[in-house]
Amino acid sequence: xxxxxxxxxxxxxxxxxxxxxxxxxxxxxxxxxxxxxxxxxxxxxxxxxxxxxxxxxxxxxxxxxxxxxxxxxxxxxxxxxxxxxxxxxxxxxxxxxxxxxxxxxxxxxxxxxxxxxxxxxxxxxxxxxxxxxxxxxxxxxxxxxxxxxxxxxxxxxxxxxxxxxxxxxxxxxxxxxxxxxxxxxxxxxxxxxxxxxxxxxxxxxxxxxxxxxxxxxxxxxxxxxxxxxxxxxxxxxxxxxxxxxxxxxxxxxxxxxxxxxxxxxxxxxxxxxxxxxxxxxxxxxxxxxxxxxxxxxxxxxxxxxxxxxxxxxxxxxxxxxxxxxxxxxxxxxxxxxxxxxxxxxxxxxxxxxxxxxxxxxxxxxxxxxxxxxxxxxxxxxxxxxxxxxxxxxxxxxxxxxxxxxxxxxxxxxxxxxxxxxxxxxxxxxxxxxxxxxxxxxxxxxxxxxx
Amino acid sequence: xxxxxxxxxxxxxxxxxxxxxxxxxxxxxxxxxxxxxxxxxxxxxxxxxxxxxxxxxxxxxxxxxxxxxxxxxxxxxxxxxxxxxxxxxxxxxxxxxxxxxxxxxxxxxxxxxxxxxxxxxxxxxxxxxxxxxxxxxxxxxxxxxxxxxxxxxxxxxxxxxxxxxxxxxxxxxxxxxx
Numbered sequence: 001x002x003x004x005x006x007x008x009x010x011x012x013x014x015x016x017x018x019x020x021x022x023x024x025x026x027x028x029x030x031x032x033x034x035x036x037x038x039x040x041x042x043x044x045x046x047x048x049x050x051x052x053x054x055x056x057x058x059x060x061x062x063x064x065x066x067x068x069x070x071x072x073x074x075x076x077x078x079x080x081x082x083x084x085x086x087x088x089x090x091x092x093x094x095x096x097x098x099x100x101x102x103x104x105x106x107x108x109x110x111x112x113x114x115x116x117x118x119x120x121x122x123x124x125x126x127x128x129x130x131x132x133x134x135x136x137x138x139x140x141x142x143x144x145x146x147x148x149x150x151x152x153x154x155x156x157x158x159x160x161x162x163x164x165x166x167x168x169x170x171x172x173x174x175x176x177x178x179x180x181x182x183x184x185x186x187x188x189x190x191x192x193x194x195x196x197x198x199x200x201x202x203x204x205x206x207x208x209x210x211x212x213x214x215x216x217x218x219x220x221x222x223x224x225x226x227x228x229x230x231x232x233x234x235x236x237x238x239x240x241x242x243x244x245x246x247x248x249x250x251x252x253x254x255x256x257x258x259x260x261x262x263x264x265x266x267x268x269x270x271x272x273x274x275x276x277x278x279x280x281x282x283x284x285x286x287x288x289x290x291x292x293x294x295x296x297x298x299x300x301x302x303x304x305x306x307x308x309x310x311x312x313x314x315x316x317x318x319x320x321x322x323x324x325x326x327x328x329x330x331x332x333x334x335x336x337x338x339x340x341x342x343x344x345x346x347x348x349x350x351x352x353x354x355x356x357x358x359x360x361x362x363x364x365x366x367x368x369x370x371x372x373x374x375x376x377x378x379x380x381x382x383x384x385x386x387x388x389x390x391x392x393x394x395x396x397x398x399x400x401x402x403x404x405x406x407x408x409x410x411x412x413x414x415x416x417x418x419x420x421x422x423x424x425x426x427x428x429x430x431x432x433x434x435x436x437x438x439x440x441x442x443x444x445x446x447x448x449x450x
Numbered sequence: 451x452x453x454x455x456x457x458x459x460x461x462x463x464x465x466x467x468x469x470x471x472x473x474x475x476x477x478x479x480x481x482x483x484x485x486x487x488x489x490x491x492x493x494x495x496x497x498x499x500x501x502x503x504x505x506x507x508x509x510x511x512x513x514x515x516x517x518x519x520x521x522x523x524x525x526x527x528x529x530x531x532x533x534x535x536x537x538x539x540x541x542x543x544x545x546x547x548x549x550x551x552x553x554x555x556x557x558x559x560x561x562x563x564x565x566x567x568x569x570x571x572x573x574x575x576x577x578x579x580x581x582x583x584x585x586x587x588x589x590x591x592x593x594x595x596x597x598x599x600x601x602x603x604x605x606x607x608x609x610x611x612x613x614x615x616x617x618x619x620x621x622x623x624x625x626x627x628x
Contacts, residue, residue: 212471213471214470214471215470216470217602217605217606219569219570219573219603220569220570234470235605235606236470240628241598241600241628242560242600243558243560243598243600243601244573244600263598264577264598265573265577265599265600265601267570267573267574268570268573281570281573281574283577283581283599283601286581287577287578287581288573288574288578308578309571309574309575309577309578311570311571311573311574312568312570312571325568325570325571331530332567332571353567355567355568355570355571356568356569356570356571369567369568371567376566376567376568396565396566398568398569399568399569417612
């Protein structure tokens with residue numbers, strides 16, 4: 001357990017510093033929730049050592065009571081899903097605890113129940129109708145506070161869930177020393193019968209919104225670095241031809257623009273870390289090659305120059321290098337090249353097929369798809385040591401995408417022949433699965449909240 | 451110009467006006483509106499072209515069309531490969547002859563890949579197959595600007611399932627006259 005910093009404890013006394021404004025557009029759009037089989041999240045692998053934590057029901061009176069239930073539930077579910085924290089039942093104290101309760105007498109009891117940390121908090125409705133949530137995390141072994149949060153958000157179920165995710169992130173970071181990954185967003189493609197939907201959800205598959213529906217395939221989703229836009233490839237018909245075209249879609253407004261519609265196929269968008277341009281794959285000069293294009297579709301510039309396939313570009317977090325897949329050596333392998341030009345350097349050697357690279361946001365790891373024993377699996381390479389770990393089982397895994405905290409990867413996989421989303425920790429030990437009943441879900445992209 | 455030969459035609463050609471719906475913010479459904487104009491102007495030029503065609507050209511087109519009906523409509527490929535096998539040369543020749551006879555026709559070649567591998571690599575593989583067909587047509591004298599090679603990757607499998615037979619069916623390029 002990490003030692004609390006004195007700054008957090010000092011700040012807690014004043015209560016104001018971490019007021020989080022709720023997101024207006026998402027609050028307005030609850031009506032967009034999909035009327036389909038809800039997504040289901042299952043925990044399929046947990047750590048051998050878990051930190052036991054109790055989350056007391058948040059104290060509140062009507063009309064804030066329903067938000068308290070939601071927030072408490074979301075925090076518990078997130079922490080359990082992390083695989084490294086277990087939820088301890090510390091009972092339902094009467095009267096209910098809140099962040100102002102003198103807790104000194106309670107530490108002994110919590111320790112006896114096995115909780116190393118306890119989260120307590122409360123909700124109230126402010127004069128302007130918003131929900132005020134306050135919470136503190138207590139270390140029962142040291143009998144002291146680890147800090148807390150004050151969050152002010154619009155009064156909706158959606159925002160209550162977001163508040164729960166932010167609190168879960170705080171607890172996770174205090175207890176593990178790593179940034180959390182709960183207050184994040186997923187984008188993925190859902191297929192029901194012959195309709196493809198571009199779905200955006202919270203990290204737990206809840207709060208789903210559909211940004212686009214189409215009868216033609218949607219692939220290659222990529223979040224803009226600021227979390228406000230999605231780039232993707234759509235096969236919808238234009239000018240009498242169905243072919244892949246790259247779009248950028250602004251979620252708040254629903255406006256979208258074509259970024260690349262050149263002769264041939266247009267695909268595989270990847271944002272530069274500054275959000276100003278994208279790497280894309282065009283075939284206008286005869287083969288699938290990597291190009292750079294400004295986010296408004298102007299200024300196309302060719303990056304790779306081979307007679308074969310160069311595709312699946314992705315930027316390093318410093319924006320200086322593009323990793324991509326190429327068959328220049330006779331089989332699909334991952335290479336890297338300086339964005340401003342230079343020699344491409346081969347990165348993968350361990351299998352006859354290595355493709356679809358993604359660099360972790362912290363720049364330390366490369367995730368990709370590797371073919372091992374006829375199975376397509378997710379490989380993770382530590383870039384400094386080139387040490388490879390295979391973190392998935394196959395048989396047909398695809399589209400690995402790092403969580404914003406670099407510690408988890410979500411990817412497409414198959415379960416009994418159906419496409420589901422799987423998430424795995426970098427060491428391959430912690431696992432969750434997101435499925436949608438009879439529907440197919442695939443092509444996930446993990447992004448931050450705007 | 452839209453010559454739709456039944457065996458090669460794809461169903462959703464004109465059905466797309468309402469097939470894509472953008473849902474965002476709280477806005478209601480916003481269909482894309484850029485198709486009607488394009489389609490109607492193309493139809494107008496098509497009518498003008500056919501009225502201008504003389505009888506000799508019309509019979510040449512009819513003969514070339516008949517020849518197309520006698521060859522394999524699709525070109526199949528080996529796993530992770532894009533070389534055109536000699537058994538498909540008659541298909542290439544028939545399409546080249548048709549494009550020479552019907553000078554207003556355009557060809558879109560859709561390449562496809564089986565499901566093995568990654569989404570985007572398979573898109574590139576399908577593209578390479580479509581381009582192999584395009585190049586073979588070029589060798590026979592078809593101008594590059596009359597042919598567009600595009601790819602469906604693994605997204606539109608004609609055969610479902612994860613069997614060798616299904617994979618073989620899906621490693622394919624389809625020349626589609628427009």
